[in-house]
Amino acid sequence: MAGYTTPSAQAADKSGEAYWKANIRIILISLVIWALCSFGFGIILRPALSGIAVGGTDLGFWFAQQGSILVFLALIFFYAWKMNKLDKEYGVDEE
Numbered sequence: 001m002a003g004y005t006t007p008s009a010q011a012a013d014k015s016g017e018a019y020w021k022a023n024i025r026i027i028l029i030s031l032v033i034w035a036l037c038s039f040g041f042g043i044i045l046r047p048a049l050s051g052i053a054v055g056g057t058d059l060g061f062w063f064a065q066q067g068s069i070l071v072f073l074a075l076i077f078f079y080a081w082k083m084n085k086l087d088k089e090y091g092v093d094e095e
Helices: 007-044 059-090
Strands: none
């Protein structure tokens, strides 16, 4: 019976596939947000944001120097929270 898989093995394969699709979706969303904040607001859209003052400087400079770092830190905590939730949903949490 080479190539035969049991129904429980097929369900586990589908569950694992769904888990990784959800994981990749979270990663892609986080990367898009990070790229938008660091490259988009800090570099590409900096001239358009120069008229908005934040903390004594313009918003584009603030994103380039501080904002993208703060967004990156927020994304780290978001990813950890979301992955813990996803792990519990699929029964692969560490607890």
